[in-house]
Amino acid sequence: MRIDIITVLPELLKSPFEASILKRAIEKGLVEVHMHNLRDYTDLSYNQVDDYQFGGGAGMVLMIEPIDKCISSLKAERDYDEIIYMTPDGVTLNQKIANSLSLVGNIIILCGHYKGVDQRVRDAYITKEISVGDYVLSGGELAAAILCDSIIRLIPGVLSNETSALTDTFQDNLLAPPVYTRPSEYKGLKVPDVLLSGNFPKIEEWRENKAYERTKTLRPDLLNE
Known part of the structure; x- marks a missing residue:
């Protein structure tokens, strides 16, 4: 499995994959996890990736252009089974979803931030929207780490005792x-x-x-x- 995570805060995501079960899964070659800094895909000054929302209102919105560039760049290299957006108004993550996603090959996870992403991203690119609960986080990074953990531990060979996951x-x-x-x-x-x-x-x-x-x-x- 390969998981590509699009984020404005890649440093926030590193530590979960540098210890314990997730680290061993990566070292065994059972999964690849790659972070992509959204700011690398903008041509605007100060690496801007967000802007004010049309119609007014509080909170900034992640723009469509850098997200489009990042996703298009990844899709040019390989096919993806799912492009997932972490958002509080998505379907609540459960074991059935984790089981299903553990069987696919390649996943993109887009981390929301600020007030969210331009709706056109959700309409044009996203295949699945997932929430980790009925509450709001500062960004989708921690939610993405939770999703990855729930998926990766189910991949055959990750746990030393595979029947352990089946009795969870x-x-x-x-x-x-x-x-x-x-x-x-x-x-x-x-x-x-x-x-x-x-x-x-x-x-x-x-x-x-x-x-x-x-x-x-x-x-x-x-x-x-």
């Missing part, structure tokens, strides 16, 4: 059951006996029941889905 919360519309590790007792707090029994069918049954109970209590909406 939301994979089957259930929250994950409680988990425990050593010691089996700590200051009077005990691990449930069934988990120490070695009876794996019973353990799986316990986990399924607990997953259902937690989902029913905390996220009943998932059961309706």
